Amino acid sequence: MSIVIHIDVLLAQRKMSSGELAERIDLTAANLSILKNDKAKAIRFSTLEALCRELQCQPGDLLEYVADSKE
Amino acid sequence: MAWSRDHSVLLSIVATRLIAVLALVLALALPWLVADGFFGHRVSIAAEQAVWLMPIYYVFLVPALVALVALDRLLAAVHQEQVFTRSNVLLLRIISWCCFAAGVVLLASSLVSPVFFALAVLAAFFGVILRAMKNLFAAATALQEESDYTI
Numbered sequence: 001m002s003i004v005i006h007i008d009v010l011l012a013q014r015k016m017s018s019g020e021l022a023e024r025i026d027l028t029a030a031n032l033s034i035l036k037n038d039k040a041k042a043i044r045f046s047t048l049e050a051l052c053r054e055l056q057c058q059p060g061d062l063l064e065y066v067a068d069s070k071e
Numbered sequence: 072m073a074w075s076r077d078h079s080v081l082l083s084i085v086a087t088r089l090i091a092v093l094a095l096v097l098a099l100a101l102p103w104l105v106a107d108g109f110f111g112h113r114v115s116i117a118a119e120q121a122v123w124l125m126p127i128y129y130v131f132l133v134p135a136l137v138a139l140v141a142l143d144r145l146l147a148a149v150h151q152e153q154v155f156t157r158s159n160v161l162l163l164r165i166i167s168w169c170c171f172a173a174g175v176v177l178l179a180s181s182l183v184s185p186v187f188f189a190l191a192v193l194a195a196f197f198g199v200i201l202r203a204m205k206n207l208f209a210a211a212t213a214l215q216e217e218s219d220y221t222i
Contacts (some may be wrong), residue, residue, distance in 0.1 A: 031222050041220035 005043075007036050010055045011068045025050035077150070084146045091139040098132055101125050123183040131176045137171035155208060155215040163205035170198030 011021060022032040027047065034040050035047075048059055055062070077219035105125055145162040153159070 024125050027222070034220060035222050039220060040222045041217050043222055 002065055002068055004066050005035055005040075006040060006062055006064060007032075007051070007055075010057055010061065014055055016055075021051075021054060022052045072075045079200040080146055080150045084150065085145065087139055087143050087146060089138065091143070094132060094135060094139070098129065101128060107136065123180070127176070127180045127187070131173055131180075134172035134176070138166045138173075141169070155212045157212055159207055160209045160212055163201060163208055167198050167201035167205055170194050170201060174198060 007018075007021075011018060018036070019029060019034055021027075022029050025047065027035075027050075035043070048062070051062060052059060053059075102125065105122065141162045145159055145166070148154070148156065148159055148162075171194070174191045174194035175186045177194055181188035181191060
């Protein structure tokens with residue numbers, strides 16, 4: 001996976017639980033888990049916006065591009 | 072009672088199982104039917120051809136039963152509203168290959184009777200159609216997964 005999402009890091013920095021974040025952005029725990037485990041294929045702008053709002057960060061803080069070892 | 076998709080799937084499951092049972096019953100009864108000259112008297116098949124019916128049918132039965140079991144599992148998955156899944160794509164692939172296998176058996180059997188050649192072409196045609204359906208299901212499954220994993 002080339003795009004890594006840093007929800008865990010930001011949650012730890014904000015001292016917020018996954019359940020609390022899921023509730024605040026109106027996402028199910030299962031879907032948040034998919035995001036956290038880098039299993040998501042795409043992310044909606046509305047979800048990204050809600051994450052940035054609740055975690056008080058920029059999209060760049062949440063997402064990171066990591067080059068694959070083959071590249 | 073209104074007819075629904077659910078009833079239609081259930082009817083398909085019943086029909087599939089019924090065909091599987093009939094195929095097995097025929098497999099068990101075939102030695103007696105051939106020995107009694109049933110086919111010779113009623114269906115006007117020459118005696119030497121009737122002798123070949125048994126091995127042809129038993130070889131044909133293998134891909135047919137595999138296809139019926141796969142079809143039963145596919146319909147059971149559809150009944151549980153799991154339509155566009157990788158396992159269903161695999162099941163369609165199995166059924167398609169079973170049609171090709173049945174086609175090969177029937178093609179070899181056309182040495183006994185030319186009727187089998189027409190059946191072989193038909194089986195191959197079904198195999199191609201099912202292969203196209205398998206490709207469609209694979210594409211739909213990819214779209215479904217894309218949708219499911221868009222958060």
